[in-house]
Amino acid sequence: MAELKSGRGPLIRMLPPDEVRAWMRANKPKGQVSKLMTEREAIAKFVRPEQYVGVELYGGVRCPMSLVRELVRQRIGPLDLAGQGVLENDMLIAAGLVRRLDITYHGYEVYGTSPILRRACESGKVQTVEWSNAALAWRFKAAAMGLPFLPVRSMLGTGTFDYSGAKEILCPFTGVKLCAIPALHLDVGLIHVHRADEFGNCQIDGITGFAAEMARASKRLIVSAEEIVPHLEIQKAPDRTLIPYFIVDAVVHAPGGSLPGEMPYLYWRDDAHIKAYMEAVQTEEGAQRYLQEWVHGTRDHTDFVKKLGGEKRLAELRAEATTR
């Protein structure tokens, strides 16, 4: 086994599953109780400095932006971050709230690299540990399965492995070399969904990204939902409950919560706003100006939507939504 390699890490986050098991037993309500609260209450109640936080989905799609803006408003940091996310993580880094990042991809897709990430990393302010997209999702999956690790077949042979916290192992049955990745538990996970009931039973339309896995890997899970529906609606289609109530800690009603990102089938992304954001963040000053105006300058999510153009702008973006 001497020849088996380890990534040089560090492991920003590695909780023993038995510790998490005991925590889940003690802290999560297992009966159906109402968890409805405002974004302000949810963030204040569950997020603390020094915590490890993660968001879902990716690329400005079904992104928990209303929750992230509130996190910035409350200036809770330093945080460690699970690193998937274009607008969310970008904004948290811009706000100076991030210390370390388990990175997989952080950029603007067709629009290229993130000046915010560049400034943070190139100045040494934010430390990064490398993972692949699937590896990060599989780390959540390991946690969701109640396991300390999963074997996978990505990352082997690369610098991505060398600068990760993964380890090589040999399969006990076939002898093939595999990449072992440690479970990733979030202190707080943020997910935006199409609909939820007051207890936290959630439905998502379209692709589910890594919501199922991340939700189950979160010690505290804050869900924002486009729509709060009666429990009966959940009961009539229990096979659609991707995130069950007993893993949810807070349910926040947030119509337009993904803005300026997209919400599949409901509204298209606000391209003009995203472009303006990207232009603004080219400089550090511009980034701070953006935060000042659009985050600290808005009281809450409702106020943000109003500033974006309110019902009129929303109607335009709804008209551009992808149809079934």
Place this chain on the structure above:
Amino acid sequence: MAELKSGRGPLIRMLPPDEVRAWMRANKPKGQVSKLMTEREAIAKFVRPEQYVGVELYGGVRCPMSLVRELVRQRIGPLDLAGQGVLENDMLIAAGLVRRLDITYHGYEVYGTSPILRRACESGKVQTVEWSNAALAWRFKAAAMGLPFLPVRSMLGTGTFDYSGAKEILCPFTGVKLCAIPALHLDVGLIHVHRADEFGNCQIDGITGFAAEMARASKRLIVSAEEIVPHLEIQKAPDRTLIPYFIVDAVVHAPGGSLPGEMPYLYWRDDAHIKAYMEAVQTEEGAQRYLQEWVHGTRDHTDFVKKLGGEKRLAELRAEATTR
């Protein structure tokens, strides 16, 4: 590592994932082509003696009975079986088609042990290797993930482990002892679903058991469906496609295909028939008489349903179905 134990096995089925990878590349059509065929064609085309076969779900619920009866009609064996299944596996063993069984549970739930299993095992005709329910589902999951094994936290410390093909390993991150279970690939999987299109995109209503995992772990997958729907219906709700077309090899239209078992939301189980079956199989002769009358004595699934009471009986069972 010397103290780590291994189950005494044998591993009835262990395919190296790289071999399966190459097989999947060469043999599965990746474009959408029609796979509609009769149960007779599907079974004759894909099932061969000496193969390893599995069925889903369990307990007379959403069970691929029409396909299993056709397998008995065509007398294809000896087979090795993944062992979950009340009516399906019971019937295959009764028909003398089964050689070895990766067993987890084989019985009649409230109605007790299966006389067919008892006769087969107590006479030494069928060899069993022990697993837990979840372990078997996780073995399919390992295969579905393209992995040779998964670590799990069941089976440790028990005779179930000792008489399985599992191995103890140590977690490379935490040092805790874990149970490593090998991937389980089926030569042929049989699954009954609520609806499918001609390409094999399938939707299931209600619990999904281990359908997602077993489907992905099958080299050949035969799906029977209550309803064949236009592709457009699938396209309008792509998030409901639990089994995607590219893992399916045959689509068989089988209204009432789970009979005498239940199909959630569509029809309740035929209790009278199931009780008669259970009484019949108390003796070997009774079991053979049942097979002769209800399987070999019916030409195909349509004929079976007719013999069961046809549209009239179906209407009664539909009236008893669980509502949304």
Place this chain on the structure above:
Amino acid sequence: MAAKEAYNKSEMLICSAARQMEDGAICFIGTGIPMLAAALAKRTHAPRLVAAFEFGGMGPDLERLPVAVGDSRTFHRAPVAGSICDLMEAAARGMVEYGFLGGAQIDMFGNLNATVIGDHDKPKVRFPGSGGANDIGSLCWRTIAVMRHGKQRFVPRLDFLTTAGYLTGPGARERAGLAPGAGPFRVVTDLAILGYEPASCRMQVLKLQPGATLEAVRAETGFELLVAADLADNPPPTAEELRLLREEIDPEHLYT
């Protein structure tokens, strides 16, 4: 006892099992007595009890009694209809407090046999096998076994150890790799309610069923039993429990 309060052994087992269930907890439920017990508990002291069924159903209203752990009644009006992996992994994460178990044999450490009598490869009796029992015994915090008392069931040595109790005693589960802090909690029989003495992990009598004596329990047990210092009597089924069971839960007497 008044005639209207007469009850059979099944009813006593069901009522006793129901009383072990906690409001607002998630319990893995198997077919038969646990299903009836869960339905009864939901209608009495535990309206927010969440019955979980290993193939994916979770939190059904239990208006109609399931007949199989995968049937549609296990997810009727439920918040979740998932998959076996989903529910078993929730248990692995520590979400499931209770699991109900049965078996052909149990030993003093609460280990269970549901696999074979005799040699595994040429058994005298082949039982159905573990099913989810091994997983429930490995992953849930507390397991409750429901069995008829009898020397052929309460044995000094199992023919086969299907499901982990405390294995060979204190610390053995942890040494085997199972998560700490979990294990057998209660055994509900027609003669007694039993638990486990914390220091030794050995089975002990906590309560006697109506009419049962300690001697009768010992006579029907094949190993030495400990007895709780505060040995008590388990009250008989109440009229209301019996009414619910007979009129609402199992009016067709499928199980009782």
Place this chain on the structure above:
Amino acid sequence: MAAKEAYNKSEMLICSAARQMEDGAICFIGTGIPMLAAALAKRTHAPRLVAAFEFGGMGPDLERLPVAVGDSRTFHRAPVAGSICDLMEAAARGMVEYGFLGGAQIDMFGNLNATVIGDHDKPKVRFPGSGGANDIGSLCWRTIAVMRHGKQRFVPRLDFLTTAGYLTGPGARERAGLAPGAGPFRVVTDLAILGYEPASCRMQVLKLQPGATLEAVRAETGFELLVAADLADNPPPTAEELRLLREEIDPEHLYT
């Protein structure tokens, strides 16, 4: 060349990439050129091409161009809208034939850098990172890199090896634990279509883009290139390809 057939470098890259795609195959598609190429291939020689997007979309009609690998256009009228694990695990099972990749640097074995220039912990330039690229390079059968040619991109030694090509040469992927029989297949650039010489796993020029010479390709490549015995010319975009691209696929010129 007639005026109506004038085209820019992006268009040439897109048309060249589209021609690499096979009908009835599943291809992992990233944002940008691969999306346009897939949309073009579906409208020309590969109507049954299945574009797969790592966050769960698979087989969309691509009527409207996605702008992100997770957006709703990646599963519009698709047979499947799944999850990242779902699609990556399908690739691990051998179901995904092609994967498109990009990067800041590539070496002669097709290894790619999309992470940093300079030291990892205090980089000169921090790029977005692997994303799904490492997985695609590890799990798909054949990967196709699409890049502009240039000495700062085609380098003798990567600053960081984000995604596995052939690593250090023949057998290296297998020794690292990656599944056999898979690896880099093509590099599509503005100057050439390149492949890999099977015995050495080294990059070789297969076709020259219109107007490009072997000397120009070599001048823009920082390592020694092999040249296929049957070196050919890649035909320029056809009028029909350009029409589809400009009028149907990207009428707003978001990408070209």
